[in-house]
Amino acid sequence: MILNHRITRISIGILLLALAIAVLLPGLTGYTSLDGTVNARFAIINAPIDGEIAKPPPRIGTPVTEGETLAIIRNERVNRSVLASLRAEQGTARERVAALRRERDELALLRDELAQRLGVFQSATIASLERQLRILEKRVEVSRAQDVVAKVDLDRRQELESKGIFTRKMVESAEAAGAATGGEVEISNLTVDLLQQRLDALRQGIFVMGDGQNDVPYSRQRQDEVIVRINDLNTRIAENDTRAGQTEQQLIEEDKRVRNLEQATVPSPFSGVVWSRNIVSGSNVMLNNEMLRILDCRELFVDILVPEVDYDDIYPGREAEVRLFGRAEVFKGRVQAVKGSSAVVEKDSLAANEPETEERNARIRVALTPSALNTDFANFCQVGRTAQVRFSKRNIRLTQWFESLWFNLF
Template identity: 80%
Template sequence: MILNHRLTRITVGILLLALAIAVLLPGLTGYSSLDGTVNARFAVINAPVDGEIDKAPPRIGTPVKEGETLATISNERVNRAVLASLRTDHRTALERVAALRRERDELVRLRDDLAGRLDIFRNATIASLERELQILQKRVEVSRAQEVVARVDLDRRQDLESKGIFTRKMVESAEAAGAAAGGELEISNLTVELLQERLSAVRKGIFIVGDGQNDVPYSRQRQDEVIVRIHDLNTRIAENETRAKQTDQQIAEEERRVLNLESATIPSPLDGVVWTRNVVSGSNVVLNSEVMRILDCRDLFVDILVPEVDYDEIYPGRDAEVRLFGRGDVFKGRVQAVKGSSAVVEKDSLAANEPEADERNARIRVTLAPSALNADFANFCQVGRTAQVRFSKRSLHVAQWIQSLWFNLF
């Protein structure tokens, strides 16, 4: 029979050998994984304010550019009570400033009027004292003349007494008249000095009465009261102006806050594609509620599982080749991280599920070099697609294999 023919047996043997080589060669020349998954992260877009969606976000699968408007939110229920209160305080402070300034202006006019009256009174007093001083100076001249007459009469009588014509009594009468004239002259001089002092004091604004005390006129007293009141009003005006300035700054801050809460525009934080959306036009949202998710195609990677015995052979930075299941294109990659089988893996921030490990498999993350996949927004950048990853061996590591086999046997 042909099956027992020698050539047939040789051919079958060669085919079986070729099949064995084809099966074993990939494992001898490198490491392969068939359970890889193309993966990426996404940006979670949350509502910045409470309100209602005016413009619906783009549909799932729509490419978006960085800065593009994704949705607009309006809120008609913003609390404006604080803003209204601040505006009332600001308006009240300004009204107080205006009223205090009017009162101050009236007091300034009253002060000027009192100052004018005081000037008139002082000028009149100065004029009166100057006239009295002139009168007293004339009296001094009269008293001086009378003193001269009395002195001449005394000399004459003393001369006549020596001749026996006048008696001693007549001489004594002349001496008394001379003393009286001298005293009158001295009194007049003292009075002149007193009036000169009063006149000098009045010119300086000090009014001296007969008992030596300061006599402040009513106009001067009233003027001092008005000046004190003006200083008090200036202080209150400064306080209210400061209050108005502070409330004006608070109003500006509150207006910005209210403006930010009245409406908000949500821009896209990156170039990507809409992965999910949770709202439509007219939906009500609350602060920090999730609105949509944008797939970030800038950094694509593949998560794979390999036997943990090859952990040391696959290290960060090692080059890899990635081929999508069903496609012949090969993409360059590089190992980003290597984790053991019991390591805790992240799940919430990834767009696709990581492969589930049911044995002692090391978790390998391979980042993909920039390629056409990063711009394939129509297919979500192939995220979730099964991929095959291969690492080439530099040697067969026969000695390592024998040592491992010896360790397992004994």
């Protein structure tokens, strides 16, 4: 039979050897995983305010650029009572300031009028005192002249008395007249000094009370009252100006808050593709409700499982080759993270599920080098696609295999 031919047996042996080499060679020259998954993260876009969606959001699978508008939310039920209250308070403060300024201006006119009246009265009083002073000065001169005459008459009578012509009574009468004229001179001098003091004080704006000057204290008191009132009005004007300014700042902040609550534009945080959406045009949303998920294709990676015995041979930074299942194109990658079989699996922000296993397999994350996959938005950047990852061995470590076998046996 043909199977008993030597050539046939040799051919079959060679085929079996080639098959064995084909089966064992990949394991001897490197590590290969068939359960890899292309993965990426996505950003969850939440509603910044309560309201209604005003424009149709982009459909699932729509590419979006960074800063592009994803949704516009309008809220017509914003509470504006605080804003209205601040505006009313600001208007009241400004009206109060205007009224106080009008009152202050009127009092300033009254103050000027009183000052003018007081100035006129002061000038008239000064002129009157100056005239009285001149009259008294003349009287002083007359009194001095009379005093001189009285002294001369006294001397003459004393001389005639010594000669026996005048009697003593006539001399005493002359002495009395001289004393009277001397007193009148002294009284006149004192009166002149008093008028001079009043005149000097009046020129300095100090009114000394006297007959016919009852109007002066009232005018000055009234003027002082007006000045005090003006100062009080200035203080109240400053307070209301400050209150109006503070209210203006509060009004600006409240108006900004209301405008932010009335409408919000939600931009895309980066360039990517719409992964999912929970809203349509006209739907109502609440604060922090999830609206969209944007797939981030900037950093793609592949999660794979390899036997944990090869944990130390696959380390962060090691280069790898990635091939999508069903495609011949090979993509470059680099190990990003290595986790043990019992490590907690990240699931919340990943677009695809990580491979699961019940065996002792290490979890390897291989970051893909930027390529055409990062811009393949029509196919969601191939996220979720099964991938084959291969790491090349630098040598065949038989020693490690024997040591592992020895440890397991003994």
